[in-house]
Amino acid sequence: MLTVIFAVVRVIPGDPAQVLLGTFATAEMVAEQRAKMGLDRPLLVQYGLFLRQAALGDWGRSYHEGHPAFGLVLERMPATLELALAGIAITIVLSAVLGTLAARWVQSPADRLIGALSLLGQAVPNFWLGLVLVIVFARNLHWLPSFGRGTLAHLVLPTVTLSVQLIGVMTRLVRAGILEVMHQDYIRTARAKGITERAVLARHAVRNMLIPVVTVLGLQAGALLGGVVVIETVFAWPGLGRLIVTSINNRDYPVVQASVTFVALLFVFLNLTVDLIYGYLDPRIRYA
Amino acid sequence: MREITSSRKGRWALASGVVLALALFVGLAGPSIVPYDPVGLRLELRLQPPGVRLPDGEIAWFGTDQLGRDLLRQVIHGARVSILVALVTVIVAGVSGTALGLLAGYAGGLTDMVIMRLVDLQLAFPPLLLAILISAVIGQSVANVILTLSIIRWAVFARIVHGSVLSLREKEFVEAARALGGGAVRVMVRHVLPNTLTPIVIVATLQIALQMLAEAALSFLGLGIPSPLPSWGVTISQGRDYLQSAWWIATMPGVVMTLVVLCAGAFGDALRDYLDPRFGA
Numbered sequence: 001m002l003t004v005i006f007a008v009v010r011v012i013p014g015d016p017a018q019v020l021l022g023t024f025a026t027a028e029m030v031a032e033q034r035a036k037m038g039l040d041r042p043l044l045v046q047y048g049l050f051l052r053q054a055a056l057g058d059w060g061r062s063y064h065e066g067h068p069a070f071g072l073v074l075e076r077m078p079a080t081l082e083l084a085l086a087g088i089a090i091t092i093v094l095s096a097v098l099g100t101l102a103a104r105w106v107q108s109p110a111d112r113l114i115g116a117l118s119l120l121g122q123a124v125p126n127f128w129l130g131l132v133l134v135i136v137f138a139r140n141l142h143w144l145p146s147f148g149r150g151t152l153a154h155l156v157l158p159t160v161t162l163s164v165q166l167i168g169v170m171t172r173l174v175r176a177g178i179l180e181v182m183h184q185d186y187i188r189t190a191r192a193k194g195i196t197e198r199a200v201l202a203r204h205a206v207r208n209m210l211i212p213v214v215t216v217l218g219l220q221a222g223a224l225l226g227g228v229v230v231i232e233t234v235f236a237w238p239g240l241g242r243l244i245v246t247s248i249n250n251r252d253y254p255v256v257q258a259s260v261t262f263v264a265l266l267f268v269f270l271n272l273t274v275d276l277i278y279g280y281l282d283p284r285i286r287y288a
Numbered sequence: 289m290r291e292i293t294s295s296r297k298g299r300w301a302l303a304s305g306v307v308l309a310l311a312l313f314v315g316l317a318g319p320s321i322v323p324y325d326p327v328g329l330r331l332e333l334r335l336q337p338p339g340v341r342l343p344d345g346e347i348a349w350f351g352t353d354q355l356g357r358d359l360l361r362q363v364i365h366g367a368r369v370s371i372l373v374a375l376v377t378v379i380v381a382g383v384s385g386t387a388l389g390l391l392a393g394y395a396g397g398l399t400d401m402v403i404m405r406l407v408d409l410q411l412a413f414p415p416l417l418l419a420i421l422i423s424a425v426i427g428q429s430v431a432n433v434i435l436t437l438s439i440i441r442w443a444v445f446a447r448i449v450h451g452s453v454l455s456l457r458e459k460e461f462v463e464a465a466r467a468l469g470g471g472a473v474r475v476m477v478r479h480v481l482p483n484t485l486t487p488i489v490i491v492a493t494l495q496i497a498l499q500m501l502a503e504a505a506l507s508f509l510g511l512g513i514p515s516p517l518p519s520w521g522v523t524i525s526q527g528r529d530y531l532q533s534a535w536w537i538a539t540m541p542g543v544v545m546t547l548v549v550l551c552a553g554a555f556g557d558a559l560r561d562y563l564d565p566r567f568g569a
Contacts, residue, residue: 123550125501127508128524128542135535226416230505234528244417245509248424260421267414 060254064247069254072243073262079149080239084228084266086155087162088217095167099174100201106179114171121168126227130161130234147236158235162227166220173216177209184208210281218274225267301558304551311548315367324365324518330356335534351536353526363541366518370545373433373513374499380438382492385445390484392446393453394476404450410443419502423511433512437499448491452484486563493556497549504545520545 060069102114137157138146145154181187182205190204191197229241236242240259247255333342333356341347342358350359392403410418422436456462457480465479506512507521515522520541527538 119550119553120546123497123553124546125504125521125524125542125549127505128538128545131524131528131531131538132542135531135539139532222414223416225414226419226505229417229420230509233509244420248420248511256421260417263417264413268412 060257062247062252062255064250064252064255069258072255073240073258076238076240076243076259077262079237080228080232080241080263080266082149082155083158083162083232083237083239084224086159087166087224087228088221090159091163091166091170092217094163095170095174096206098167098171100178100206102171102175103178103182104197104201106175111175114175118168118171121164121171124164126161126165127230127234129164130157130231133157133161134234149238158231158237161234162224162231165227166217166224169220170213170217173213174209177213178205181205181209207281211278214274214277214281218271221270221274222267225263229263297558297561300554301562304554304558307547307551308555311367311551312371314364315371318364319368322361322364324358324361332356335530335537337534338536338540350540351534353523353537354530354534359523359537359540362518362523363520363544366520366523366541367544367548369430369513369517369519370500370503370521371548373430373437373503373519374496376434377437377441377499377503378492378495380434381441381495382445382488384438385442386449386481386484386488388442389446389449390453390476390481393450394457394472394480400450403446407443407446407450410440411447415440416502416505419506420509420511423506428511428514430513430517433503433506436506437502440502441495441499444491444495445488448487449484452487453480456480456483490556490560490563493559494553497552497556500545500549500552 061067062069062072065072098114098118102111105111134146134157137144144156145151146157148154178201187200187204190200195203228239229244231237232239232241233245240263243255243259244263246252247259330352333352334354336342336348336352336356338349338351338359339347340351342352346358348358348360350363353359353362388403392400419436419440422439423432426432426435462475462479465475470479503512503519504521504524507519508525510525513519513522515526523541524538527534527536527541530537
């Protein structure tokens with residue numbers, strides 16, 4: 001993964017030394033700057049140095065601000081984590097509630113409405129939805145701030161924007177999962193024992209349909225993290241996504257490398273979490 | 289026909305198919321019927337709200353943008369870019385992914401390992417993030433957007449085809465084809481490939497909607513379709529600076545886009561139910 005990121009970042013057109021010094025720099029100034037940044041060395045040497053430093057936790061310094069790239073990433077990480085976790089949390093809660101409601105009263109008007117909304121949620125371009133929400137809730141109603149990070153109110157619009165698509169996917173999945181589980185023999189047994197429909201759902205059905213749901217949630221984490229990059233730009237959210245976009249525009253290689261690597265690591269970490277949750281949901285699954 | 293219109297699901301599928309066909313027609317033929325000058329300035333007509341009558345007697349149904357260009361025309365011309373990019377990338381990614389998946393599954397051994405490790409590597413990376421990185425590298429143009437979006441999707445097709453080829457490879461009819469002296473390419477293309485087509489078609493229709501969203505997101509970030517060319521993502525991005533004074537610039541293309549993506553998704557679902565009733569619940 002490190003190799004791929006290094007290779008991709010190095011072929012970005014444009015000379016970072018040139019970008020840093022501006023259009024009025026002389027050729028000598030640019031050459032000197034390139035030497036200072038180590039860009040005049042052969043690519044293979046640059047690559048070797050990059051690997052050694054990365055292993056030591058040194059990701060180089062931002063060409064632009066002079067701060068260590070790793071420090072910049074750590075500084076932005078909490079904002080992205082906050083947004084991603086808030087998005088996942090609201091997705092789990094809402095899609096569980098909506099999906100269960102739809103499955104409980106299947107083919108009812110409520111089921112149809114929820115189905116239509118979740119289809120719509122998957123079709124809306126999320127950055128556009130973000131802008132519409134800003135127009136309505138920030139500019140016209142003045143209920144919520146339109147950009148930035150700070151209070152809980154700042155978190156509302158970006159989180160909603162980020163999770164709408166995922167809620168659409170997950171609600172349909174929860175509904176389908178519950179409907180499938182409800183035909184199983186053990187559900188009939190539970191009903192035959194005379195327990196209420198609510199207890200059948202909560203105690204017997206939900207846990208057994210959670211495994212496919214959790215799997216898809218892990219897979220969709222990639223879409224969520226991609227969405228973070230776009231949505232952080234819409235809401236000027238000071239996270240890793242925003243850092244990636246600005247540092248790509250500034251040709252700030254060390255920062256691009258460090259931030260992309262950490263978003264990718266976050267993805268791997270989320271999928272690892274999913275694997276660990278399997279073991280909890282179904283005790284028969286064991287990892288050697 | 290009556291069979292389709294008799295069920296609610298059928299009517300939905302039909303409706304979404306009609307909207308899609310209309311969008312496709314507008315995207316392909318619209319630009320030649322409705323002229324639009326992407327660099328023509330009419331500053332005296334800038335930021336006019338939807339429905340206003342312009343001095344030349346025409347009604348700007350979607351309003352005008354910050355440079356006085358008619359938004360409806362911009363959306364029609366944007367449809368060509370958005371729809372074509374989505375279609376072409378799905379075809380490129382679908383064909384290359386299918387070919388590689390077929391090869392990996394049929395050849396086995398080292399070929400299989402190399403290709404499928406590449407697939408794993410790619411799927412372990414958030415697709416939009418990869419698209420952002422690649423398009424930053426290769427720069428902005430329509431061809432580059434097509435290349436970028438094809439690269440981020442081929443692995444999905446390769447994995448699906450690989451899975452079905454693994455089981456097909458051991459079937460009697462494939463063995464029979466080989467026993468009759470069919471070469472590897474002939475067996476792959478004539479006997480194995482046709483049996484993997486259903487899941488490919490299903491995935492492809494659903495991917496069209498995803499690709500339209502991805503193209504718009506890239507263009508919105510300034511990494512996709514270069515600016516004077518109209519694309520839905522570009523127009524929405526420009527409207528961002530006028531949210532207060534002219535809400536319609538960002539809103540109108542988004543509404544059209546949501547509708548088209550919704551219909552593409554619904555149509556894909558219907559096609560899936562029709563082709564493979566076991567696939568979904």
